[in-house]
Amino acid sequence: MTTDTPPTLAVDIVIFGGAGDLSFRKLLPALYMAHLHTRFETATRIIAVGRQKWTRDEYLAFIDHQSPAFIEERAFNVDDWRIFLKRLDYVSMDVTQASDYAQLKTLCHAPALRVFYLATAPGLFTQICEQLSIAGLIDAQARVVLEKPLGTDLASARAINTEVARYFDEQQIYRIDHYLGKETVQNLMVLRFGNAIFEPLWRAPYIKSVQITVAEAVGVGSRAGFYDGAGALRDMVQNHLLQLLCIVAMEPPISFDADDVRDEKLKVLRSLRKMDLADIKRDTVRGQYTAGASEGAAVKGYKEEDNVPANSRTETFVALRANINNARWANVPFFLRTGKRMQKRQSEIIIEFADQPFSIFGATPHHEPNRLIISLQPEESIHLQMMVKEPGSGMNLHPVRLGLDLQQSSDKRRAEAYERLLMDVIKGRLTHFMRRDELEAAWTWVEPILNGWAALDDKPRDYSAGSWGPAASSALMARENLSWFEEA
Numbered sequence: 001m002t003t004d005t006p007p008t009l010a011v012d013i014v015i016f017g018g019a020g021d022l023s024f025r026k027l028l029p030a031l032y033m034a035h036l037h038t039r040f041e042t043a044t045r046i047i048a049v050g051r052q053k054w055t056r057d058e059y060l061a062f063i064d065h066q067s068p069a070f071i072e073e074r075a076f077n078v079d080d081w082r083i084f085l086k087r088l089d090y091v092s093m094d095v096t097q098a099s100d101y102a103q104l105k106t107l108c109h110a111p112a113l114r115v116f117y118l119a120t121a122p123g124l125f126t127q128i129c130e131q132l133s134i135a136g137l138i139d140a141q142a143r144v145v146l147e148k149p150l151g152t153d154l155a156s157a158r159a160i161n162t163e164v165a166r167y168f169d170e171q172q173i174y175r176i177d178h179y180l181g182k183e184t185v186q187n188l189m190v191l192r193f194g195n196a197i198f199e200p201l202w203r204a205p206y207i208k209s210v211q212i213t214v215a216e217a218v219g220v221g222s223r224a225g226f227y228d229g230a231g232a233l234r235d236m237v238q239n240h241l242l243q244l245l246c247i248v249a250m251e252p253p254i255s256f257d258a259d260d261v262r263d264e265k266l267k268v269l270r271s272l273r274k275m276d277l278a279d280i281k282r283d284t285v286r287g288q289y290t291a292g293a294s295e296g297a298a299v300k301g302y303k304e305e306d307n308v309p310a311n312s313r314t315e316t317f318v319a320l321r322a323n324i325n326n327a328r329w330a331n332v333p334f335f336l337r338t339g340k341r342m343q344k345r346q347s348e349i350i351i352e353f354a355d356q357p358f359s360i361f362g363a364t365p366h367h368e369p370n371r372l373i374i375s376l377q378p379e380e381s382i383h384l385q386m387m388v389k390e391p392g393s394g395m396n397l398h399p400v401r402l403g404l405d406l407q408q409s410s411d412k413r414r415a416e417a418y419e420r421l422l423m424d425v426i427k428g429r430l431t432h433f434m435r436r437d438e439l440e441a442a443w444t445w446v447e448p449i450l451n452g453w454a455a456l457d458d459k460p461r462d463y464s465a466g467s468w469g470p471a472a473s474s475a476l477m478a479r480e481n482l483s484w485f486e487e488a
Contacts, residue, residue, distance in 0.1 A: 009141070010043035010109040011426060016095060016128055017119035018048025019059065021222065022147065024066040026178075027119065028088075030418035032071060035084045037413065039423055047089045047107055059090035095120070095128050101135035108137060115425055117145040121226075122156075126163035133167045143425055145174045148239050149230060153450065154443040161436045174425050175434040179240045181417030181424075184380040184406060185247065186432070188349070191374075191382065193252050201353070203328040208369065209482055210334045211350040212244050215342040217294055219465070220316070224307040232318045236338040238446045242269065243434070245334055248349060249324055258430035262438055269441035273323040280452035285461065285472045287317030289341040292465030299341065299465045315460045316340045319473035320449070335477060337484065341465035347376035350485045361397060368399040373485070380406040380414075 013031070015023055034040055048059060064085065068076055089107055093100035108114060114137060118125050125146060132138050144164065151157030164173060179185055192198060201207070214236060220227045227235065246265040253260040275283065290301040302308060302316050317339030324334065351372040371385040383401040390396040407414070415423075424432060452458075461470035468474075468486055477483050 009041070010045075010112040011041055011115065012045050012047060012108045012112045013115045013117065013422075013426075014047045014049060014104070014108070015117045015119055016049045016124075018090065019050040019052055019054075019062065020119055022119045023048065024063055025070045026418045027117065027422070028063060028067045029070045030416055030422055032067070032081065032084050033075060033416065033419050034423060035087065036075060036077075036080055040087075043109065043112075044087065045089060045109070046087050047091060047104070049091050049093055049095065049104065051092070051094065053092050054090060056088075056090045060085050060088060063088065095124055095131065098131055098134055101131050101137070105135050105137055111141075113426070114138075114142045115145065115422075116142065117147075119147050122146075122150060122160060125160055129164050129167040138167055142168070143172050143174060143428075144168050145176050145425055147176060149234055150175060150439055151443065152230070152234060154440060154447050157440060157443050161439070165436075170436060171430065173436070174421075174430065175436075175439055176421055177239050177243055177434060178417045178421065179376075180243055180432040181419075181421040182376055182380075183414050183417075183420075184374065184376045184382075185244065187382075187406065188247050188374060192247075199252075204330050204332045206354055207332055207351060208354040209332060209352045209480075210245075210248060211352070211485055212241055212248070212334070212336050212348075213350075213484070214240055214244075214338040214347045215345065215468075216338075216340045217342060217345045219289070219294075219299060219341050220302065220305055220308070224305050227316075228308055228312055228314045231314045232316055232338055232340070233446060233449060237318055237320070237336060238442050239434075241336045241338060242442050242445075244349060245322065245336065248351075249329055249334070251328070256431065258433075259435070261431050262435045266435070266438050266441055267326075268324065269438060269445060271324050271326045271329075272445045273325050274445065275448055275452065277452050277455060280449055281456060281458075283321040283476070284449060284453075285317075285319040285470055285476055286315040286453065286458055287319075287339060287463045287470040287473070288312075288314065288460035289316050289339070289465045290462045292341070292467065294341055294466045295344075301465065302341075313459055317342075317460070317463060317469045317473075319469060319476055321476060333480065333482075335482075335484075337469070337473060339463075339469050343466055343468050343486075345378055348485070349374040349376070352482075352485075361395060367397060371485070373401070382406065 015027060017023060031046060054062070068081065091104050091107060093103065116132060118128060120128070129144065146164070151160055192202060246268045249268045250264040251267065253264045288302050291304065292299060303310055303312055319335070319337040322334040322336060353370040355369060367387065368385065373383040373385060375381045381404060383403045385399055385401050387397045388400050390398050421432060461472055463470045468484065474484065
């Protein structure tokens, strides 16, 4: 349900972890863009909370040094940036100490719409919420944004949800997944439900398979300490990839109301066929990158990264085959793949349509199936691959693409994912945020895979940095006479 903020109400955006990577790389650049395009009320302020014993001026100097590099060059203007910095304040505090919240309370407007963004370790979420409540900072208008990962398994996710729910109603809780803020992901809803040509074909037996790939060229970098305790399945599949799968596979909601949309996504998650040990052994592939070359430079392997144990068995790559037990998707395999230090940064959804039951053209040397290629990053585009006749006297076929470059499709500005989602929080729009039962349904499907790997003593397979992952992931597809869609 949309509960737009009254325009006269002051807005305080309080960022816990305000000096962290997420804040200076993503959140503050996104808030600057919202400021630049006058999406804020005059009284909107941003209050950063951090452990560093800084004054406000010292914090502003830090942000002034760090954040501009993560803002589009054409959008950055020194004068506008200086005005934006005037919105910022800083509180140095230990978030576990009740006495430190008094200073935060003195900085907040009263009355105000308060948005508490918890860009901290999930283990601190419940303590922060409890102390905010004790300090009297939570009211019916307040909102809390929870960053992923929300827990490490089903039990921990439920525990966090239960504790946060003691202080915030479900309608006040925004579990953020920045992939749901991407323009192309939101456009996927329109592509499916706003165009009559696709809906009749968006099902078995007309679709042969679906691929969802989220590939990263970077390694773990400074996140190694966190990442080694998580791995690719927890860090990427449980949230990003399953959310993309839901949008591809969901039934048409009865409206665009938040709960109507999330009800349909929940049905997809509950329809995912649970994997037993035999399924896990056959239909999942774990990998871990070794030394290689990435983006033209030699890079070290995962075990040589700082803060990674030499005997680590954490996966940096996952490929798996999923099945949805409903009439729309009967016998249609969904292949999910994600990894670090892969050949290039690329996120895409490939809808591969079934072949004609009979071809009057016989065997054609350049035949390729019809595909809908939905690119999410680095470019945002939609292409429909189809067969046409080659020029000449014969009936030789070759594939071509009808393309839509989403960057060029409109002259309107395209907000970045975090900006779009932050503005949704302020306006009370929950559609692109996960509901509690949705999150827990995702963990219910993922957790048996984690347990299965442990029971099977499954060791990640090596793959060279700069490749497309272990050979076993290609074999996963080849078994069904399919292949990953990979372009140079």
